[in-house]
Amino acid sequence: MEPFLVCPSVIQTRFILIETSHAGNVGAVARAIKVMGFDDLVLVRPRWANVLRREETIQRASGALDVLNNARIVGTLDEALEGMTHLCATAMTARDFGPPTLTPRTHLESFIEEIRTTDALVRDGDNSPQNPHGSQAESGSRASPSPSPSPSLIIRPAQQTGVAFLFGSERFGMTNEDVYRCHVALQIPSNPQFGSLNIAAAVQLIAYEWRICLGGFDVPTAEQSKAVDTLADAGQIGGLLSHWQSALEAIGYLDPEAPKKLMPRLNQFFNRARMTIEEIHIFRGVAKAMIRASGQLNSPLESKPETVGQTLEPKEDRL
Numbered sequence: 399m400e401p402f403l404v405c406p407s408v409i410q411t412r413f414i415l416i417e418t419s420h421a422g423n424v425g426a427v428a429r430a431i432k433v434m435g436f437d438d439l440v441l442v443r444p445r446w447a448n449v450l451r452r453e454e455t456i457q458r459a460s461g462a463l464d465v466l467n468n469a470r471i472v473g474t475l476d477e478a479l480e481g482m483t484h485l486c487a488t489a490m491t492a493r494d495f496g497p498p499t500l501t502p503r504t505h506l507e508s509f510i511e512e513i514r515t516t517d518a519l520v521r522d523g524d525n526s527p528q529n530p531h532g533s534q535a536e537s538g539s540r541a542s543p544s545p546s547p548s549p550s551l552i553i554r555p556a557q558q559t560g561v562a563f564l565f566g567s568e569r570f571g572m573t574n575e576d577v578y579r580c581h582v583a584l585q586i587p588s589n590p591q592f593g594s595l596n597i598a599a600a601v602q603l604i605a606y607e608w609r610i611c612l613g614g615f616d617v618p619t620a621e622q623s624k625a626v627d628t629l630a631d632a633g634q635i636g637g638l639l640s641h642w643q644s645a646l647e648a649i650g651y652l653d654p655e656a657p658k659k660l661m662p663r664l665n666q667f668f669n670r671a672r673m674t675i676e677e678i679h680i681f682r683g684v685a686k687a688m689i690r691a692s693g694q695l696n697s698p699l700e701s702k703p704e705t706v707g708q709t710l711e712p713k714e715d716r717l
Contacts, residue, residue: 425458426598487580645685
């Protein structure tokens with residue numbers, strides 16, 4: 399798929415749950431859409447009026463509390479659809495009457511391509527010459543040039559688009575009346591003998607397909623993933639070196655009377671590794687095990703309180 403021509407953030411995306419009966423599903427849906435970078439969740443007549451604050455909802459959200467805090471509860475589908483221009487129903491089976499039933503990928507790729515094409519046409523039109531009266535100017539008459547619209551006032555097709563994904567109750571799904579209001583019914587391909595999906599799983603799949611159409615997220619490299627973790631500071635590295643010096647002396651590997659350059663070399667090794675705090679815990683756990691194995695668990699270093707800048711009591715992680 400070619401790169402998207404407009405910023406996908408200008409397309410408003412909303413997930414609407416109609417008459418949801420299980421609080422845990424609301425939390426799981428909040429988690430599912432946040433994972434894919436969305437945050438607009440609307441509940442229509444849920445079973446529990448306080449569903450957004452119920453313990454099960456919060457637990458299943460697994461940290462997506464911002465989505466729950468911003469979610470709205472409304473009494474009618476009309477309220478939930480306010481501002482939306484493209485409505486996508488969800489259905490486990492195709493209906494004899496109503497909008498076409500398509501897979502999410504088939505429909506969403508086609509839909510985003512239409513937006514891309516239309517936006518390109520509008521952009522080309524904006525770049526066309528603004529003064530169509532060139533012949534009058536050449537004959538000596540003064541023609542007022544057509545005012546050029548401010549770029550901030552040009553409304554792109556993508557900016558006019560609000561996409562809503564509708565999901566019915568866990569037991570009955572969407573009513574025919576609600577499906578008939580939509581432009582398409584999305585059906586997730588599944589096992590013909592067992593096609594029932596949990597509502598949060600269905601939301602996750604459709605949110606993923608939509609995110610891919612909008613450009614997706616880059617998969618971070620191992621180095622980028624490590625950068626997300628908290629790197630150890632100089633004090634924590636120093637504490638690790640002291641711990642390892644004690645351990646190496648305890649097992650007889652390091653002669654304190656003739657240490658040579660072993661510890662400076664280890665210092666350089668740890669610096670090159672750009673160690674995280676979790677890795678510091680692991681290596682300190684190894685050092686503690688070495689001291690324990692040597693029978694010197696109560697060495698001065700082991701009983702010495704941590705100084706400022708060093709890690710807390712090391713975890714006994716294993717490599």
